[in-house]
Amino acid sequence: MRRWINTGKDRMSGSGAWGILALIAVWEIGVKVSGIKPYILPAPSRVLISLFQSFPLVMKHTRVTLYESLVGFMAAVVFSFVLALAMDSMPVLKRAMYPILIISQTIPIITVAPLIIIWFGYDLLPKVIIAALVCFFPIAVSFIGGLEAADREMYDLLRSMGASKFQIFRILKLPGAMPSLFSGLKIAAAYSIMGAVIGEWLGAKAGLGEFMRRSMHSFAVDKTFAAILVITLLSLGVFRVITFLEDNLMPWTRFSNIKNE
Amino acid sequence: MNKIEVFEVSSSFEDLPVLDRVSLSAAENRLVSIIGPSGCGKSTLFNIISGLVKPDGGTIYIDGEDYTGKLGRVSYMHQKDLLLPWRTIIDNVCIPLVIQGKSIRDARQKAAPYFSVFGLDGFQDKYPSQLSGGMRQRAALLRAYMFKSDIMLLDEPFGGLDAITKRKMQEWLMGVIRAIRSTILFITHDIDEAIFLSDSIYILSDRPARVRRVFEVDIERPRDNATFTSPKFNHFKKEILEYL
Numbered sequence A: 001m002r003r004w005i006n007t008g009k010d011r012m013s014g015s016g017a018w019g020i021l022a023l024i025a026v027w028e029i030g031v032k033v034s035g036i037k038p039y040i041l042p043a044p045s046r047v048l049i050s051l052f053q054s055f056p057l058v059m060k061h062t063r064v065t066l067y068e069s070l071v072g073f074m075a076a077v078v079f080s081f082v083l084a085l086a087m088d089s090m091p092v093l094k095r096a097m098y099p100i101l102i103i104s105q106t107i108p109i110i111t112v113a114p115l116i117i118i119w120f121g122y123d124l125l126p127k128v129i130i131a132a133l134v135c136f137f138p139i140a141v142s143f144i145g146g147l148e149a150a151d152r153e154m155y156d157l158l159r160s161m162g163a164s165k166f167q168i169f170r171i172l173k174l175p176g177a178m179p180s181l182f183s184g185l186k187i188a189a190a191y192s193i194m195g196a197v198i199g200e201w202l203g204a205k206a207g208l209g210e211f212m213r214r215s216m217h218s219f220a221v222d223k224t225f226a227a228i229l230v231i232t233l234l235s236l237g238v239f240r241v242i243t244f245l246e247d248n249l250m251p252w253t254r255f256s257n258i259k260n261e
Numbered sequence B: 001m002n003k004i005e006v007f008e009v010s011s012s013f014e015d016l017p018v019l020d021r022v023s024l025s026a027a028e029n030r031l032v033s034i035i036g037p038s039g040c041g042k043s044t045l046f047n048i049i050s051g052l053v054k055p056d057g058g059t060i061y062i063d064g065e066d067y068t069g070k071l072g073r074v075s076y077m078h079q080k081d082l083l084l085p086w087r088t089i090i091d092n093v094c095i096p097l098v099i100q101g102k103s104i105r106d107a108r109q110k111a112a113p114y115f116s117v118f119g120l121d122g123f124q125d126k127y128p129s130q131l132s133g134g135m136r137q138r139a140a141l142l143r144a145y146m147f148k149s150d151i152m153l154l155d156e157p158f159g160g161l162d163a164i165t166k167r168k169m170q171e172w173l174m175g176v177i178r179a180i181r182s183t184i185l186f187i188t189h190d191i192d193e194a195i196f197l198s199d200s201i202y203i204l205s206d207r208p209a210r211v212r213r214v215f216e217v218d219i220e221r222p223r224d225n226a227t228f229t230s231p232k233f234n235h236f237k238k239e240i241l242e243y244l
């Protein structure tokens, strides 16, 4: 059972951290030396200071964004599970739905998002819907793919033991789909934050997207960057939570993973 | 009466005839080997006996009863160990018991005593990836045994092992068979293995498979390393080679 997507944990530690530090140093020095105006590109130090200065405000917006993306993420998990289970048990449904699922992904979310705002107003709901929409596809596709990938011979072996469809699902398909599912969940978790921010950007009363838009309009680019920093940290944070769950729900990978060799 | 009897079984995939009125039988607690060219239909025959595939014609009798197309009567082991990587060895071995409706705790209790017989003591809680190829095959065999102990179909169980491990496994199986009392049908490509283990050997023809010849291997038991170089062994080997 190999992981197709690196968990990011090992990348972020050690040499990874040095790379980021070096980048920040170049940025800081570059801004200082060139004398570029802070409303065009603020130095990292200035971004940090502005983050601390408006910290309570940023946190208030962060809570809104986090709430929207988590609810959206959960909704996407529930819906994609239902869809994947239905598609797995009814091949006809899979043949009918799969193309629709793929086509739906060719529509840029940024073109749909304004419509959703128009339909559902400026409250939390449209953001939750947008977050759910961007999460739905990676979760559904990775879960369906994982269920499909069940070993044919193992399937026959269980059948030869007289296993029912449900038993085969529980013993073979569901656990076998976990690594693939988690790949999708990790991508979706990071997307969910982005989805909520896009929704907020297009029109909201609160949230990091709204905070960013307002600071942009008042040329407080340092605040915009502070918000970007928070968004990045949030995305990494939810990614790490999923990775943690993955490692603890699938202990066997510890012995068969390239990652841990 | 024969424990298992395959009577004139024919099978085809679309237009490809695979089995042509194949008949074979095995008495209780005997090991019967099946040798035949690659792709002639040996695994298909096992799929039919296990009930996974329905034959175009013919009947499978077990203990004199018609079991054609019925799943869940015999246990079946493949060349690949087919252990689930996310289950520990004991939980893999317990799968058939869980399918039969036992709780995992009861199943573990029932399976535990067999670990020493199958040379797996101390590996109950390891994952398959932590075991060697030979051990994994033993675990797969134990799982098959936990399902149905009286009739086991083994499809090239040692085919993927290196020569040394394979020889060890053959000797080990020899000992275990006496302890577990099963009727075993055994597919192999290895003539030495067939002669060493079997009570009788069926030679199948090219596809569509027909039974070309049956050998009764009357080499006395217990057999050991010396068996491989005995005159009787060589006599059988020569005759079998003529038929392949």
Ligand SMILES: Nc1ncnc2c1ncn2[C@@H]1O[C@H](COP(=O)(O)OP(=O)(O)OP(=O)(O)O)[C@@H](O)[C@H]1O
Pocket: B013, B018, B036, B037, B038, B039, B040, B041, B042, B043, B044, B045, B207
């Ligand atoms: N599901 C299937 N659909 C169509 N053809 C099949 C199917 N399964 C097997 N065959 C064909 O039937 C023939 C017999 O296959 P089978 O697996 O029984 O051979 P085998 O004797 O076990 O071969 P090997 O020694 O290589 O394991 C082969 O030609 C194979 O291509």
Ligand SMILES: [Mg+2]
Pocket: B042, B043, B044, B155
């Ligand atoms: Mg085969």
